[in-house]
Amino acid sequence: MSTTVESSTERITLGKAINLGLRRAMERDPKVMLMGEDIGPLGGVFRVTDGLQKDFGSERVVDTPLAESGIVGTAIGLAVAGYRPVCEIQFDGFIFPAFNQITTQLAKMHYRSRGAVHVPVVIRVPYGGGIGAVEHHSESPEVLFAHTPGLRVITPATPADAFTMIQQAIASPDPVLFFEPKARYWDKAEVDVSATDSAIGGGDGLNTARVARPGTDVTVVAYGPAVATALRAAAAAEADGISLEVIDLRAVSPIDFPTIAASVRRTGRLVVVHEAPTFLGAGGEIAARITEECFYHLEAPVLRVGGFHTPYPVSKIEEEYLPNLDRVLHAVDTVLSH
């Protein structure tokens, strides 16, 4: 088992940050265990659990049978027995066999038992497109879970957040869907890898959005893989003299409306960006809420930039499906034209 790193910052990828976060959580609490397909010697298909079975043993880093409902269902039982299982679903499109266990069982056990039973299960899901994958390997099903009361749905956009948020998810007394933006696994940044318990903050750390870039003309809300796109758009807009404020939501459930509303009251304009289809998506919810709360501050309708109402397309044309720089800037121009 490796010792805690003393130096405060390291330049690491988002994938490595999650790996280090998992390691910290396992060192901190012997009840934390990992379960999933190919997460042991292989270290997961994205190598996020690399080296953990070697250091923590096969009882705590479990290569499971190839059965997603089984992974989540047994994790629920382990949680009832006092463990803190962290499940890895190999790809977004493979979470559906476990959908029943997540939505009818995991989400409701605390409620049904009126607080007598805790199920602090974390489900890690690599999600989103942009890596040229085959079908079922690029989907964004986060809203299906965000729509289910009892679950928390979070997604980091940076290595630093990935490191902290995975530990917050594990420390949370609630079930958490932890969506990992797979296209950003290889993004590198400085991460303070000496974050302490108090910085982790348990479930309460999971409610707050982050202003990724301050600005004055238009608020752009994004989460997960779309945050980097929004930031690139902000850099491009700046060259044209337009100031975008980019908010990284971090959590799709609950959504931090106060942070968004405070920004919109200053800018008067809002664009929401996500990879998932816009139809009945998180952007629609944000548009509705912000319209209710900031009606007299809005200078233009809230616009959404996201996926179309199609299955995730073949990789040769996924660039046209994904909310790219040009589509974000087009939406920005549109709200500014009002």
Next chain:
Amino acid sequence: MFTPDADGDTTPVGGPDDDLIQLLTPDGERVHHESYSARVDHLDTEALQSLYRDMVMVRRFDTEATSLQRHGELGLWPPCLGQEAAQVGSGRALGVRDYVFPSYRELGVAWTRGVDLRKTLHLFRGEDHGGWDPAEHNFHLYTLVIGAHTLHATGYAMGIQRDGDVGTGNPDRDRAAVAYFGDGATAQGDVNEALTFAAVNDAPVVFFCQNNQWAISEPAQQQSRVPLFHRGRGFGVPSVRVDGNDVLASHAVMLEALERARSGGGPTFIEAVTYRMGAHTTSDDPTKYRTRAEEEMWRRRDPIDRLHALLVREGESEQFFTELEAETEQFGAEIREYCRAIAAPGTERMFEHVYASENPQVSADRAWLAEYEEGFATEEASA
């Protein structure tokens, strides 16, 4: 198959009863079984009386609840009428530290765990989604999604392994998890995944399948082309078929399975062949899907009558039965009174325990409703 033949007799799905473990015949005669008799031979009259009382009390409760539903006091009730022996026999084999994941008609098991059965009414009266504290009795809440909880039991058993509470030889430490489910559940993917996880992990879990012959209106042969206990074998899990209307046999096979689990021998699959004499729930009508002859045949195999016959055979006095009858009358009155007193919870209950930690969305919804309702109060005050 389950269509009765000329004698009104039936054969369970997948073949004849040759391998059915039985220690007490329908006529109330104890029979010897090479492997299992030793586990119940020591049960004296007092012990048999106790098993009998359990089954009678459970049936009384079940009958009262069914009747309360008919009177509109419960929204729904899933009767366990006819399954008392499978549930009480197996339940009485459990140790205090064993943990049970029931389906939703496990009244007899709940009774053996010391759950106040009246608490099961809360769910069906619409006052609670549960009704009891699982940790207090090591008896989990009912699970209504068929078979989902077999995975929870398996996961819990994996927790027992990690806690080192298996195979120590210390009876105060070694323990097991048990999942109760029906014949229909064996067709579910989750049950099959649970068997896979249990087998490859040698998990200390017992799968107790009550084959009550009917999944609502579908007979067991529409769920499986093989005897249900063969399914366990296909996963490498030791499996037995027991006469589920025989309280002694149900008790004996469960004792063996729990012993295997606690000692590190891994999972067991038990198929208890029994019969749901009532409806699936009070919402369906069994006369539309099964024959009177079939019901009559199973009535002759009634689990309570069977033990009654044994007790009489062994010279039980009439006084015991008379006293028990008086006890059940008293019990019935308590059940009715308790049920009618279960009132609707306050509206704020809706918002409690959705999350274990503060959640702004729930808080916002709660605040909105409070303010909305407050508006009516203000209107009324000013009217």
